[in-house]
Amino acid sequence: MSALFGNYGKRRAEIVKGQGTIVEDSSGKKYLDFTSGIAVVSLGHAHPAIVKAVQEQSEKLWHISNLFGIPGQEKVAEKLVADTHLSYAFFCNSGAEANEAAIKLVRKHTGKKHIITFEKSFHGRTFGAMSATGQGKIHNGFGPLVDKFTTLPFNDVAALEAAIDDSVAAIMLEMIQGEGGVNSVTPEFAQAISTICEDKGVLLIIDEVQTGIGRTGTRYAYEQTVLKPNIVTLAKGLGGGFPVGAMLGTAEFYDTFGPGTHGTTFGGNPLAMSVAEAVLNQVFDPSFLQHVQELSAYFVEQLKEHLPATYTIQGQGLLLGVGCGDTEVASYITAAEEKGLLLVGAGPNVIRLLPPLTVTKAEIDEVVAVLKKILL
Ligand SMILES: *Cc1c(COP(=O)(O)O)cnc(C)c1O
16 A cells, blocks of 8 residues: 555656666665666766765755855856856756746746647646647646647648747747657758747747756757757756756846746755756766767667667667657566666657766666667
8 A cells, every 4th residue: 555646657666776877676676777767867876976065065054045145056057058148047946847937938028928839749747838748648637728839740840830920939849859759859940940030039948858968968959959049948967866947048038037026945945056066067077078979879879780770769969769660668668677777768669768977888788788688
């Protein structure tokens, strides 16, 4: 018997500790964690720099609220926007909250409520973020949704061009749809979005909750494209396991989010900021990002060499997917877990590979060997 709601379905192994890429369950069995707690534990489990940051800050001050100045917020905001076209940060506690802030900011700034989103997108479970999410199964039973989101097919330039009119405040999208199947924005689609935003004055919100903070081999995934988002949302990897979210915006929005307009009790508290600072000190180092790109190239090469060509290798950086055609991947994920490998799906037919960014080539080799056994 459990006193928990059943909203997560059947739970898997009960993980009780971890070190780097390795975690251990309550029976002492070890696993390679290629989920990173869904792209969260960017520096692996129990990374010494994070442990140290938490220990030191926990002895000074955990929480004080946004009634007061928080030096850690200033530092983390500065790091997040340095060498970008973005100017300001707002801190919260999750990806959904970051997207709620973005939706509110766009409405207040433009006076319009129409936002274009895409099929198979995922933006979170709160009302605004859920309404932005282009998946019927996420909405089921919870209507009416928040006005007004138009969901278009992903990577369809003609459909996007046809949908743009004066009512559109913003386009909101993920650079790689993480939950929806590891689908990347094509260069043509990025170009079309860029042109539309420039010509029609439509704002661009890029949801980098999963792709941000080094996951794709650059600080933000948009940096690998022509896109210049007005707003970027972050969470998952930013806290390395501690709940932290952020919304970044360009200078134009400063007055829109004036005193008293938006806020949160917990967001950006000193403990959260100490961890985010420790994460960024590592991940935003160009040599670390270079290494992520090298690991990614190696991983992709090994997957292509060892898996039959019927499987498609998708994604970028260390947000990769193995597309299995029409085959459902749930049984593969269970088989991998029995063999000591933790994986997560992306939609029904794609296996998502999300190792910590600190993964080693030897660990990648082990995982490719397990996948080979399971998928042949
Ligand atoms: C996980 C995710 C969210 C939601 O984040 P939560 O922290 O679960 O609220 C939003 N957008 C994307 C792209 C995500 O992957």
